[in-house]
Amino acid sequence: GEDVEQSLFLSVREGDSSVINCTYTDSSSTYLYWYKQEPGAGLQLLTYIFSNMDMKQDQRLTVLLNKKDKHLSLRIADTQTGDSAIYFCAETPDSNYQLIWGAGTKLIIKP
Amino acid sequence: DVKVTQSSRYLVKRTGEKVFLECVQDMDHENMFWYRQDPGLGLRLIYFSYDVKMKEKGDIPEGYSVSREKKERFSLILESASTNQTSMYLCASSLTQNSNQPQHFGDGTRLSIL
Numbered sequence: 610g611e612d613v614e615q616s617l618f619l620s621v622r623e624g625d626s627s628v629i630n631c632t633y634t635d636s637s638s639t640y641l642y643w644y645k646q647e648p649g650a651g652l653q654l655l656t657y658i659f660s661n662m663d664m665k666q667d668q669r670l671t672v673l674l675n676k677k678d679k680h681l682s683l684r685i686a687d688t689q690t691g692d693s694a695i696y697f698c699a700e701t702p703d704s705n706y707q708l709i710w711g712a713g714t715k716l717i718i719k720p
Numbered sequence: 721d722v723k724v725t726q727s728s729r730y731l732v733k734r735t736g737e738k739v740f741l742e743c744v745q746d747m748d749h750e751n752m753f754w755y756r757q758d759p760g761l762g763l764r765l766i767y768f769s770y771d772v773k774m775k776e777k778g779d780i781p782e783g784y785s786v787s788r789e790k791k792e793r794f795s796l797i798l799e800s801a802s803t804n805q806t807s808m809y810l811c812a813s814s815l816t817q818n819s820n821q822p823q824h825f826g827d828g829t830r831l832s833i834l
Contacts, residue, residue: 617760642822651724651810651825652763697762707753707778708823712762 611635615698615711622719627685629714631698634679638700641674642708643683646695655683655696685716693718723747726811726826734834739798741829743811752794753812753823754778754786756805763810769794801833 612634621627633641639660644652658665658672658681665672671684681700685692698711727742745752751770755763755778765778767786775786783805787795794813798805808830812823 640822644825649828649830651726651827652812654822654824657822707765707768710763712760 611700611702611709613698613700613709613711615696615714617712618715618717620717620719621688623688623690625688627683627688627692627716629683629685629696629698629716631681631683631711632679633681633698633700633709635700635702635709636679637702638679640701641672641681642697642699642701643670643672644697644699646697646713648694652697688716688718690718692716724811724813724824724826726809726829728829729827730830730832732832732834733798733801735801735803737798737801737833739801739831739833741796741798741809741811741831743794743796743813743826744792745794745813745824746792747813747815747824748791749813749815749824750791751814751816751821751823752788753814754784754794754796755810755812756780757808757810757828766796803833805831806833807831 614632642657643655669686673682695713697713699708723746753768754766769775769788785797811826814823815821
């Protein structure tokens, strides 16, 4: 079945760029999403990219999609303490409207 | 902005109790979802609904049921709560059955079963 893989942790220094990676198996994915979950809260939609795009930029966030390798990444420029959260990658198979979720990457910011 | 409201942020219940978790959305969304979130396991889909009175099993429906009597409200029911149902429960909604509609989440209910 479809699967989405992420590393469980990423540690970066404040002010550096963070790159969170995600791989998926479903070649029919139409949309790929990044969600952010702050401690004790629900999930907040950060950004999403359609599968016919290679890149999407939104202020400090850059999403890169390599469809051939089924690899998605989220780059956060100038990482701040407020970026400390769990980041979830998710994809929508073409066949339905459910989301296939990764396990989430916990971003840890070092001073 | 889409607002998804879960009735409780924290809930403590006893083993064997019948537990109701309520979720309401205010944007006339067709689809509603219930997930549970456990450390290292990400989000797992329990049930979803794409219309009033319609429900579909997700990946882990055992021990749960749902009710959708009105479009804006989706209830998750633990028929006889057990300690392994201690978890964070997240409700979400999305607009239509089109795949380009993202899911919007409530703040979650942290449920503890003693």
